[in-house]
Amino acid sequence: xxxxxxxxxxxxxxxxxxxxxxxKDLNIEPKxxxxxxxxxxxxxxxxxxxxxxxxVKAISLGGTKAIEALRTAIAMGADEAMLIEDESFAGSDxxxxxxxxxxxxxxxxxxxxxxxxxxxxxxxxxxxxxxxQFLGLPHVGVVVKLDVDxxxxxxxxxxxxxxxxxxxxxxxxxxxxxxxxxPRVPLITGVMKAMKVQIPKVPVEDLGLTKEMGGPDGSKTRxxxxxxxxxxxAVQFIEGEPRQAAAEIVRILADVERVI
Amino acid sequence: MDKVLVFVETKGDEPRKxxxxxxxxxxxxxxxxxxxxxxxxxxxxxxxxKNRLLSCTHKLVRLTDPELAAYSPEGYAHAVAGHARQxxxxxxxxxxxxxxxxxxPRTAVILETGIVSDVTAANWFDDxxxxxxxxxxxxxxxxxxxxxxxxxxxxxxxxFAMDMPEGIxxxxxxxxxxxxxxxxxxxxxxxxxTRKDAVDITEADLIxxxxxxxxxxxxxxxxxxxxxxxxxxxxxxxxxxDAKWRDQADQIGKSGKTVSPKLYIGAGISGAIHHxxxxxxxxxxxxxxxxxxxxxxxxxxxxxxxxxxxxLPAMTEEFKRHKERV
Numbered sequence: 001x002x003x004x005x006x007x008x009x010x011x012x013x014x015x016x017x018x019x020x021x022x023x024k025d026l027n028i029e030p031k032x033x034x035x036x037x038x039x040x041x042x043x044x045x046x047x048x049x050x051x052x053x054x055x056v057k058a059i060s061l062g063g064t065k066a067i068e069a070l071r072t073a074i075a076m077g078a079d080e081a082m083l084i085e086d087e088s089f090a091g092s093d094x095x096x097x098x099x100x101x102x103x104x105x106x107x108x109x110x111x112x113x114x115x116x117x118x119x120x121x122x123x124x125x126x127x128x129x130x131x132x133q134f135l136g137l138p139h140v141g142v143v144v145k146l147d148v149d150x151x152x153x154x155x156x157x158x159x160x161x162x163x164x165x166x167x168x169x170x171x172x173x174x175x176x177x178x179x180x181x182x183p184r185v186p187l188i189t190g191v192m193k194a195m196k197v198q199i200p201k202v203p204v205e206d207l208g209l210t211k212e213m214g215g216p217d218g219s220k221t222r223x224x225x226x227x228x229x230x231x232x233x234a235v236q237f238i239e240g241e242p243r244q245a246a247a248e249i250v251r252i253l254a255d256v257e258r259v260i
Numbered sequence: 261m262d263k264v265l266v267f268v269e270t271k272g273d274e275p276r277k278x279x280x281x282x283x284x285x286x287x288x289x290x291x292x293x294x295x296x297x298x299x300x301x302x303x304x305x306x307x308x309x310k311n312r313l314l315s316c317t318h319k320l321v322r323l324t325d326p327e328l329a330a331y332s333p334e335g336y337a338h339a340v341a342g343h344a345r346q347x348x349x350x351x352x353x354x355x356x357x358x359x360x361x362x363x364x365p366r367t368a369v370i371l372e373t374g375i376v377s378d379v380t381a382a383n384w385f386d387d388x389x390x391x392x393x394x395x396x397x398x399x400x401x402x403x404x405x406x407x408x409x410x411x412x413x414x415x416x417x418x419x420f421a422m423d424m425p426e427g428i429x430x431x432x433x434x435x436x437x438x439x440x441x442x443x444x445x446x447x448x449x450x451x452x453x454t455r456k457d458a459v460d461i462t463e464a465d466l467i468x469x470x471x472x473x474x475x476x477x478x479x480x481x482x483x484x485x486x487x488x489x490x491x492x493x494x495x496x497x498x499x500x501x502d503a504k505w506r507d508q509a510d511q512i513g514k515s516g517k518t519v520s521p522k523l524y525i526g527a528g529i530s531g532a533i534h535h536x537x538x539x540x541x542x543x544x545x546x547x548x549x550x551x552x553x554x555x556x557x558x559x560x561x562x563x564x565x566x567x568x569x570x571x572l573p574a575m576t577e578e579f580k581r582h583k584e585r586v
Contacts, residue, residue, distance in 0.1 A: 013514060014533065017399045026400065036515060094365065095374050120514060123395050124377050126365040129333065133369035138334055138445035141362045144508075154449070159358035161460055161509040163452035169445045178515040179508050220374025220408040224390055227401040229540070235547075235563045245564045246574035249546060250582050252562065257544045259466070259523040260490060260579070 001054035001148065002110045003045040005078065006101055006128070007038040009062050009069035010121040023225040034069045037116025039183040040176035045114050046077045047181060048148055055079050057108065061100050062090045067199055075186035075194035085201040089214035093221040094122075096214050098130030103207035105135065110171055112153070117142050117175040132173040139173040140166050144180050262350030264289060265410075266317065267340055268301040269359055273308045277463045278355025278417040283316045285382075285415075286353060287425035290318065294384060295351070299430075300343055302328050302336060314430040325437040330448045331359060337366035339437045344371065349410045356414035357462070368412045375412040376404045380419045380520070380541065397514055397537030416541075417463040418520045459493045461510065467521045469495035469512055469539070473528020473549065473568055477505035482572040483527065489579045495519065497535045513538035525575075527568040531556030548572065 011017065012031040020027050034042075045056045058073035060066045061084040070081035082104070089100045105113065113132075118125035132139035144163070145156035148170070155166050158177060186194070204211065216222050238245045238252075253260045264286045269276040275283075283299060290297040299317040313320050323339045336359075344352050344367070352367065354360040356378040368375040380401070381392040388405040391413060395402050461467065468490075470483040480494070487494050496506035498513050512519055513535040524542035528549065529535060536559050539545070547560035548568050557563045564571050 011396075013397075017396050019400060093374055094377075095368065098365075098369070121396055123393075123397065125361055126368075126375055126377055129362065129365040130369050132333075133337065133366040138332075139366075140446060141333070142358065158509065159362055161358070162454075165449040165452075167447045167449050172445065178511075220368075221376055221404050221406045221411075224403045224405050227392065227403060229394075229398055229400060232545070232559065232561060235557045235560045237552075237557075237563045237565065242566055242570040242574045243578075245566065246571060246578045249562060249564060250575065250578040253523065253544070253546070254582055254586075257523070257561075259544050260582070 001048055001052040001112065002108070003048055003054060003056045003112045003114060004105060004108055004110045005038070005042050005045045005056065005058045005073065006113065006115045006131070007042065007058050007060050007069055007073060008035045008116070008119045009033070009060065009066040010035045010119055013120060019226045019228060026226060032065065032068065034072050035116050035119045037118055037120070037176055037178070039116075040178065040180045041114035041116050041174075042073055042076055042078065043181045043183040044146055044176060045112070046184070048112065048146070052148060057081065059084070059101065059104055061086070061097055063087045066090070067201075070199050071194040071197070072186065074197050074199075075190040076184060077190060081197070081199045083199055083201045084204065084207070086204045086211065086214060088211050089204055089209070092214045093219045094124050094126035094130055095220045096218065098127045098134055100204055100207060100209060100214070101127065102131045102134035103209065104202065105131065112148065112170060113173040115173065115175050117177050128173055128175045137171055137173055138168050139175070140168055141175045142177045143174045144177050146174060146180065262295050263347060264295045264297045264351045264353055265344050265347065265349040266297065266299045267352065267354035267360065267364070268299050268313060269355065269357060270301055270303045270305070270309060273306050275309065275313060276355060276357060277422070278357050278360070278415070280316070281417065281420040281422050282353050282355055282415050283313070284422050284424060285420040287316055287428060288423075289384060291425065298347060298349075300340060302339060310432055314432060315428055316425055318428060318430045320430055320432050322432070322434045323437050324434055325439045327439045327444050328437065332444045332446045333363040333366055334446065335439060335444045336363040337370060338439060338443070340364075341367045341370035342437060343435065344410055351410050352412045354414050356416045357460075360414045364412050364414055371410060371412070373408040373410055373412060374406045375414070376406055377414050378416050379413055380416050382413075394541065398518070398540045399537075416518070416520060418465070418522070461493050461495055461512065462517050462519055464493035464519065464521050466490055466492035466523045467495045467512075467519055467542070468492045468525045468527070469497070469529060470500065470527050471497040471529030471535070472499050474500065474505070477503075479569070480505065482569060486525070486572050486576045486579070489576050489583070492523075492525075497529055497532070526556055526560075527572055529556050530554050531559060
């Protein structure tokens with residue numbers, strides 16, 4: 001069983017994110033991690049390999065720094081890793097990201113591709129499905145259980161909250177949701193290995209793409225500017241004994257806010 | 261004039277609420293003369309459902325194919341893309357539901373165009389049109405333009421007002437898609453429908469959520485009692501889901517669901533950033549916590565400092581009394 005895992009390096013969930021004075025860029029505190037949902041994808045790949053044998057390869061699209069995420073993948077137990085190194089494609093839209101990843105994947109032999117269901121920075125949740133369409137492969141989204149057997153997989157998906165059991169022929173793409181598994185913590189031997197391993201870096205030109213295609217003019221969608229989150233007015237505390245406070249908040253919700 | 265194609269999701273005789281919101285927005289746009297509109301649906305359409313939809317759209321097309329009997333990302337993506345191409349749609353718009361967000365990225369690739377996912381607002385009269393969407397769990401918002409055409413857009417539930425248009429009586433058409441046999445590689449084996457009747461939390465108007473402060477799974481009864489009286493959906497924080505007090509489907513936050521109800525009441529919730537990211541776009545937030553310094557109060561409109569086991573039952577009683585009065 002050959003398994004590819006598409007991972008993204010993202011800012012730490014606690015990292016400060018501020019809008020630059022121009023409004024066109026973000027200043028992000030430089031603390032990075034593997035995207036939360038990609039860890040579930042990676043863990044599942046390792047478990048499938050443990051059960052069925054095979055090879056796990058982690059692939060990422062990113063700048064030079066994204067190599068760290070791939071080293072973490074190796075430390076967790078991936079056999080190999082590869083970085084598509086391109087700053088402009090890494091900062092591009094879902095379409096271009098999926099295009100570059102699908103070109104890289106086309107050169108691989110695989111039965112399964114695993115991805116996280118969404119990256120927690122751009123929050124788009126588009127790329128795995130787009131990679132599937134570029135490759136003409138089926139996908140099952142938001143997966144919490146994955147059983148592989150004999151050219152097909154039986155999967156539990158919670159797209160709409162209810163659990164659906166779906167059968168799919170391989171090769172196929174799956175997007176991992178929380179609940180799929182508990183990602184392992186890398187062992188020290190894995191970390192040692194990851195520090196030494198040579199991770200190949202592939203320029204987008206090797207995938208038949210040009211840097212310009214990843215730039216703002218080559219993208220299908222484009223961020224015009226960033227806007228701050230709407231600040232709520234300061235909290236208004238409702239005083240009094242529980243019964244008084246309850247009566248007052250019900251009055252406010254019904255008569256002032258009119259949400260009840 | 262640009263044509264907007266609205267993908268309508270249905271469930272029995274009911275359209276999904278998120279779809280209705282998008283349909284109402286499209287009808288408003290059509291009225292303004294900026295766009296013309298058409299709706300498309302893929303499931304079975306009863307007369308009740310048909311009449312309801314035809315009062316909101318100038319045209320409703322049902323795409324039929326034996327392969328479309330159950331949802332599949334491949335089948336839906338090709339059917340909607342094919343129809344959009346056929347009518348020369350300039351925009352495809354749908355609710356950012358699980359299904360919408362699952363297959364529409366594929367539709368965008370088929371049409372060699374871009375998608376703007378989970379938007380919370382649109383600047384329709386800007387040139388180019390821009391869509392506002394949250395990033396980083398709502399820490400910032402991006403205004404996104406799509407120079408490619410047609411633009412595919414999914415809209416977060418509870419973003420557009422559901423003001424029913426008046427005086428519309430649309431036409432209904434069925435169109436056979438003719439999907440290739442063997443073009444669908446997924447097959448639905450069964451559905452665990454124990455939660456079938458529950459309102460999906462992302463579409464809920466009212467939410468009552470509980471956290472660690474509830475102290476035990478069975479104490480969620482105080483949350484449920486309040487929720488029943490006002491017709492709200494119950495939500496939960498990550499820690500109580502991890503403790504198996506509540507189902508994963510109830511989880512609000514970074515690794516759970518993002519909600520934007522009209523009213524969010526949170527009790528026994530400290531306000532960890534993971535949770536805040538999932539509920540900060542709610543219209544009105546009420547927090548109940550014993551600790552006056554709980555972080556959740558920084559994100560709330562109204563705060564009650566007190567024991568939730570006293571405050572919540574009192575609120576339940578007050579809401580009951582209020583209901584009897586009106």
